[in-house]
């Protein structure tokens with residue numbers, strides 16, 4: 001049997017440092033030092049495999065949020081004429097190492113890299129854009145109607161330090177437009193990202209900047225490095241390192257001591273060529289036209305090498321005292337050199353990615369304030385039965401209802417009516433259908449209002465009609 005190519009991490013890849021997570025902030029994780037965390041469902045003293053640090057199970061109680069996030073993405077993508085694309089989670093490591101750039105956190109310390117067949121380095125994708133650019137080339141999408149507009153959704157992997165809102169496996173919804181360069185495309189993508197979060201009732205602010213073309217950036221970096229060298233002693237240790245490896249990243253630093261230095265730094269916007277400046281002005285004009293509020297953020301550079309011209313982020317617009325104030329929910333930009341860099345024909349591109357775990361933080365908050373909006377019952381009905389004959393008939397009726405699209409909760413393995421009605425209460429259904437020996441013989445069925453306890457006997461043949469009436473009433 002062939003050995004799994006995902007089995008062995010490449011020798012020359014240094015695993016990222018694993019930092020302890022504050023106790024009580026996460027579900028039990030594997031490899032936690034010290035006392036083994038208590039696992040709710042484990043037998044006393046038994047060893048239970050836990051989730052890895054920075055990885056999370058998506059649980060049934062979260063289904064309502066994931067369904068909403070996916071449906072909202074689907075509707076939005078359809079409304080703007082984007083088609084779905086899904087690239088593999090495992091790719092050649094070179095795809096990202098070549099394009100994202102040395103000196104970026106993702107490449108330097110966050111990639112999950114393994115040894116594949118014949119020693120080739122393969123990885124878990126840290127982001128979707130490079131994969132989509134690869135797909136564009138290998139599927140000859142340049143000959144499709146241009147521009148090619150695609151959307152995607154799925155897990156990404158970064159071996160980063162786990163903390164609130166930062167996981168090692170996380171999910172993104174993303175849109176990409178390849179094959180055309182026009183400020184209206186950038187504006188459309190920004191509107192889409194903004195509308196996505198607005199449709200989910202999450203207030204965001206769009207932060208905008210332009211990092212110009214490669215030459216603009218090279219000239220600017222010379223200027224920036226000159227300035228930062230003069231202030232070196234005021235910079236944090238991390239920024240001192242970044243100053244050599246990737247000076248633009250110093251602008252991104254969250255450290256207060258760096259912020260002070262960065263505030264006075266030369267701004268990239270002043271180093272743009274006329275063409276890039278005009279392009280950026282047009283993007284902003286279109287945003288004004290489309291009534292998308294934005295702020296200019298001269299320090300926004302997005303860090304990855306493949307970006308050019310427009311860059312943007314979507315930041316949570318909540319009061320400053322809120323722990324999530326300013327949290328980046330998503331970001332994106334233009335990447336006109338990416339396809340060519342990967343060996344394709346020169347093809348402009350632009351896109352965005354929105355983090356779904358962070359989006360969900362806000363949805364969960366909304367659910368606390370307005371639980372009705374997130375009522376996640378599959379059905380407002382429960383089917384209870386009593387006695388062997390009734391159980392058989394119940395199975396038949398449940399199947400008939402399912403075939404006409406009516407779903408009911410049930411547990412036909414239970415024989416006690418009391419236990420079944422308790423279950424119905426737990427599901428929070430408004431009505432229960434009850435079938436006993438007598439009802440089977442009479443060809444009837446009981447409908448019980450779970451709140452009032454009032455029961456009504458109906459003809460079994462009318463069950464679908466009656467249930468539809470209840471469903472219509474429940475929907476208001």
Ligand code: AMP
Nearest residue numbers: 165166167170328329330331353355358
């Ligand atoms: P980026 O392209 O790195 O700016 O990522 C886009 C969005 O994905 C961010 O704004 C976050 O919402 C989300 N994101 C990025 N990294 C992580 C992570 N490690 N854990 C959770 N969400 C993330």
